[in-house]
Every structure is written in structure tokens, then in C-alpha cells.
Amino acid sequence: MKRIAESTVRRLSLYLGFLEDINRRGTTTVSSEELAKLGGTTSAQVRKDLSLFGSFGKRGLGYSVTELLERLRRIMGLERRWRVCIIGAGKIGAALAQYEGFSQRGFDVVAVYDSNPARVGEALGDLHVRDVAFFERDAESEKFDIAVLAIPARGAQKMAERVARAGxxxxxxxxxxxxxxxxxxxxxxxxxxxxLEALSFALTNRD
Amino acid sequence: MKRIAESTVRRLSLYLGFLEDINRRGTTTVSSEELAKLGGTTSAQVRKDLSLFGSFGKRGLGYSVTELLERLRRIMGLERRWRVCIIGAGKIGAALAQYEGFSQRGFDVVAVYDSNPARVGEALGDLHVRDVAFFERDAESEKFDIAVLAIPARGAQKMAERVARAGxxxxxxxxxxxxxxxxxxxxxxxxxxxxLEALSFALTNRD
Incomplete structure (x- = not known):
């Protein structure tokens, strides 16, 4: 597949969200104009984005919502589930470990790690915080797909490299x-x- | 001031972070080449970004770290503190309410709201969750600058409009x-x- 721009991937996520809403409401077809309006873009952009992945829809009839949903989910790799480990069980890591939005979207948090002995063993929902010393051993046997890094900046680059070496x-x-x-x-x-800094900038430089 | 692109604001934040690191290490001058290297951009881009805000630095001598820091902080509105309220005290809102990274950057979380009676009154660090019914009254007297919305999608647009109407x-x-x-x-x-969907896409469409 040719390289897809980040902004396109972002729009595909948006279209997917809209299609799920539309589908829940029982609507069966959608036009590129409707998707464009929901996504704040143009219908030409919608057609271009979707055409990257083969031909969809019929001119004048719009897209079948269920077909488009299925193909978008397949394109984005969301027809399967992903195994996620979280590294760092501080405020943010702990909240993410228990955030239901992840599993609702197909991302199962299966392990949480920390290097702080005071946190190791702590319960977070159904999980217990593990010692990050065992990260490599677990990654081998438990086949994590995605690592969430929620640790301080100091030491983070080394941890990212451990993640990469663990496959x-x-x-x-x-x-x-x-x-x-x-x-x-x-x-x-x-x-x-x-x-937040971008908001500070916007508030400071208002007309 | 002329309109500044979002990507520029993002780079200003990055430069600011680097300058703070450099300053902590006691270095007094920095070149546009060094800033460019840290930010993954070009020195021409760095000079262009900074020139938007007046003339900085001397050709061949680089920028004074403290002067550049001070001017960047002023440009971004970070020489003052901002009052932040969080709306939604679920997993994410509660974690944000206790996230020290915010106050370290000048953003003081001064109030947290929820509409769920079971959460109202709950302690989150030094704060107690307030009933969102009192949001407008408090916004008037407590002059919140920024609202963090950490609520479900349903009802969020109405809440955003309440935030706007509250000034x-x-x-x-x-x-x-x-x-x-x-x-x-x-x-x-x-x-x-x-x-996460973008990561799923990347994992699915790897070469």
C-alpha cells in the first residue's frame, strides 16, 4: 500500500465514528456530501480519501453504510482486537488502565507496569501493576501489540528502546x-x- | 498579530521545552541549528518561526537562552497562571484533576464538576467534585480561563455551549x-x- 498521510488516517477515524453513529440510527446509505459535512471537509476530499482503498459506492446512490463500515474497519485494522500494555502506573497510566473507551474500540489493556515498588502489586480494575523488570519476559510470552508510555521524560527514551527491542x-x-x-x-x-500551551497562546493572542 | 498556523504554535511549544532543558543545564546561548536538530526541523524554519515575533538573536552568535525563553513564554502567555475547570469526574477527568504536569506548566485546576450525584462531593486531591448545576454561577465568580471537557459524547455539544456562554x-x-x-x-x-486507531492502521498497513 502506498504511504498514507497522517491527516488522511485522522479523517478515516472521523468517518468511521460518523458511520457508527449513522448505523446505530438505522440509516442504510450515506452520501460523500453528508460525510464531508460531518467531518468539516469537502465531498471531493471524502471521495478521494475513500478511493485510496478501492472503489466504493455508486454515483448518485451514495455508500452503503454497513459495507463502508466494514471496509473502513478492515482498512484500519479494527476488525480484530489489539493487546495493549501500559508502562507507568501514575495518575495518567492508572486512569488509562481503567478507561473503558479503549476496550470499546478493540484495544484490550492486558498489563500495566511500573518501576516503583510502592506501586507494584496495586490493583487497577482487573489488573495488578507488575514490575517493569519483567516487561521483556512478558512481552515475549504475551505478545503485546501496542505499548502505552505514561512515564516521566527522564528515562523515557530508554524505555521506548526496550519496547522496540521487545518486538x-x-x-x-x-x-x-x-x-x-x-x-x-x-x-x-x-x-x-x-x-494547554496552544490554548494559552490562543487566549493571549486573541483579536 | 497575524494568524499563526497551528503547526507553528506546536513548534514554539517544542522550542520552549528544549530551551528549558538547555537552561537547566546552564547553557547560555543556542543556535537555530541546535533548536532545529532537537525539533526535527530546519534552522531556516526555526529562524522563520521566531522572526514572527520580532527580531531575536545575532547572526553567528546564536540566541541568548534566557532572553529567548522569556520572550517565548511571553508570546505563549505562559508568564502568567491560568485557571482551569474540569467538567467530568470520570476516570479521565479525575486523573487530569490530580495530574501535576498541569500546575507545573502554569495551569491550575481550581474546580471539577460532574452531573452524577454519586460523584458530587468526592475528593480529588485538594478539590471536591461539584455539581455541574452550579457551573455557571461559579464561572461568573471564579473566572475560569479554560474548561477541560472529559464527558461522554452525548450531551457534550450542549456542555461546550454552556462553557462558551459562561464566557x-x-x-x-x-x-x-x-x-x-x-x-x-x-x-x-x-x-x-x-x-489508537492510527496505530492500528500503521500496524495493519506495515510493509
């Missing part, structure tokens, strides 16, 4: 500082301080 | 679904399911 090819990064994705690892970053 | 001009949005920023409100979105 995990995707990182969701909550580290509050600079982190470079190891080679061949897909990484997405959620930097809440940076989002 | 709050910035929203940090954790709602797991589509939300449109009310007019004149700056909004930044953290959509964790979308980030």
Missing part, C-alpha cells in the same frame, strides 16, 4: 517531553501540556 | 466523539481512541 511496533506516547520513535516503530503522541 | 474562551476536549468548537472559542482535542 512491539507501536507506541502511544504520553511522556511530557521529547521522545523519538525507535526505528520501525509507529508512535502517536498525546502531549497534554502542549495542548 | 470561557478555551476548551481542552477529551470527548470521545465529534465536538464543534462554539464561535470564538479556541479548542484543542485529545482523542485517545483516534490515536
Amino acid at each position: 512491539i511496533a507501536a507506541i502511544l506516547n504520553f511522556v511530557p517531553g521529547q521522545l523519538t520513535a525507535p526505528p520501525k516503530v509507529a508512535m502517536r503522541t498525546v502531549n497534554m501540556a502542549m495542548e | 470561557i474562551a478555551a476548551i481542552l476536549n477529551f470527548v470521545p466523539g465529534q465536538l464543534t468548537a462554539p464561535p470564538k472559542v479556541a479548542m484543542r482535542t485529545v482523542n485517545m481512541a483516534m490515536e
Whole structure:
């Protein structure tokens, strides 16, 4: 498959969310115009995005909601479940470990790690925090697909490299500082301080 | 001030983080090349970004770290503190209410709201969850600058409009679904399911 821009992947996620809503309401077809309106884009953009993955829909009839849903889910790898481990059981890691939104979308949090002995053994929902010293051993036997890094900036780069060496090819990064994705690892970053700084900037530079 | 692209604001945040690191290490000057290398961009881009805010630095001598830090903090509105309220005291809202990263960056969480009577009164660090029925009254007297929305998608658009009507001009949005920023409100979105979907896409479409 040719390389797909990040912004396209983002729109595919949006379309998927809309289609799930539309499907729940029992609507069976949708036009590119409707998807465009929901996603704040143009119908030409919607058709272009979807055409990347083969031909969908019929001119004038719109798309079949169930067919489009199924194909989008397959394209995005969401017709299966993913095994997620969380590294860092502080405030953010602990909240993520218990966040139901993940399993609802097909992402099962199966392990949580910390290096702090005071946290190891602590219960988080159905899981108990494990000692990160056992991370490599577990990754081998439990086949984690995605690692969520919710640890302080200091030591985070080394941990990202441990993740990569353990054969995990995707990182969701909550580290509050600079982190470079190891080679061949897909990484997405959620930097809440940076989002707040953008709001501070917007409030400060209003007209 | 002319309109600044979101990607520029993001890089300013990155530069700020690097400068804080550099400053802590006691280094007094920095070149655009060094900032570029840390931020994964070009020195021309760094100079262009910084020149948007007046002239900085001297050719060949680099930038004074403390001067650049001070000016960047001023540009971004980070030389002051911001009053943040969190709406939604579920797993994510509760974790955010106790997340020290916010106050470290100048964002003080001063109130947390929920509509669920079972959560109202609950202690979260130094705060107690308040009934969202009192949100408008409090917003008037307590002058919140930023509202963090950590509530389910259903009802979120109405809540965003209540926030806007209460005179709050910035929203940090954790709602797991589509939300449109009310007019004149700056909004930044953290959509964790979308980030995980992007990883699922990357894992599925690897070479």
C-alpha cells in the first residue's frame, strides 16, 4: 500500500465514528456530501480519501453504510482486537488502565507496569501493576501489540528502546517531553501540556 | 498579530521545552541549528518561526537562552497562571484533576464538576467534585480561563455551549466523539481512541 498521510488516517477515524453513529440510527446509505459535512471537509476530499482503498459506492446512490463500515474497519485494522500494555502506573497510566473507551474500540489493556515498588502489586480494575523488570519476559510470552508510555521524560527514551527491542511496533506516547520513535516503530503522541500551551497562546493572542 | 498556523504554535511549544532543558543545564546561548536538530526541523524554519515575533538573536552568535525563553513564554502567555475547570469526574477527568504536569506548566485546576450525584462531593486531591448545576454561577465568580471537557459524547455539544456562554474562551476536549468548537472559542482535542486507531492502521498497513 502506498504511504498514507497522517491527516488522511485522522479523517478515516472521523468517518468511521460518523458511520457508527449513522448505523446505530438505522440509516442504510450515506452520501460523500453528508460525510464531508460531518467531518468539516469537502465531498471531493471524502471521495478521494475513500478511493485510496478501492472503489466504493455508486454515483448518485451514495455508500452503503454497513459495507463502508466494514471496509473502513478492515482498512484500519479494527476488525480484530489489539493487546495493549501500559508502562507507568501514575495518575495518567492508572486512569488509562481503567478507561473503558479503549476496550470499546478493540484495544484490550492486558498489563500495566511500573518501576516503583510502592506501586507494584496495586490493583487497577482487573489488573495488578507488575514490575517493569519483567516487561521483556512478558512481552515475549504475551505478545503485546501496542505499548502505552505514561512515564516521566527522564528515562523515557530508554524505555521506548526496550519496547522496540521487545518486538512491539507501536507506541502511544504520553511522556511530557521529547521522545523519538525507535526505528520501525509507529508512535502517536498525546502531549497534554502542549495542548494547554496552544490554548494559552490562543487566549493571549486573541483579536 | 497575524494568524499563526497551528503547526507553528506546536513548534514554539517544542522550542520552549528544549530551551528549558538547555537552561537547566546552564547553557547560555543556542543556535537555530541546535533548536532545529532537537525539533526535527530546519534552522531556516526555526529562524522563520521566531522572526514572527520580532527580531531575536545575532547572526553567528546564536540566541541568548534566557532572553529567548522569556520572550517565548511571553508570546505563549505562559508568564502568567491560568485557571482551569474540569467538567467530568470520570476516570479521565479525575486523573487530569490530580495530574501535576498541569500546575507545573502554569495551569491550575481550581474546580471539577460532574452531573452524577454519586460523584458530587468526592475528593480529588485538594478539590471536591461539584455539581455541574452550579457551573455557571461559579464561572461568573471564579473566572475560569479554560474548561477541560472529559464527558461522554452525548450531551457534550450542549456542555461546550454552556462553557462558551459562561464566557470561557478555551476548551481542552477529551470527548470521545465529534465536538464543534462554539464561535470564538479556541479548542484543542485529545482523542485517545483516534490515536489508537492510527496505530492500528500503521500496524495493519506495515510493509
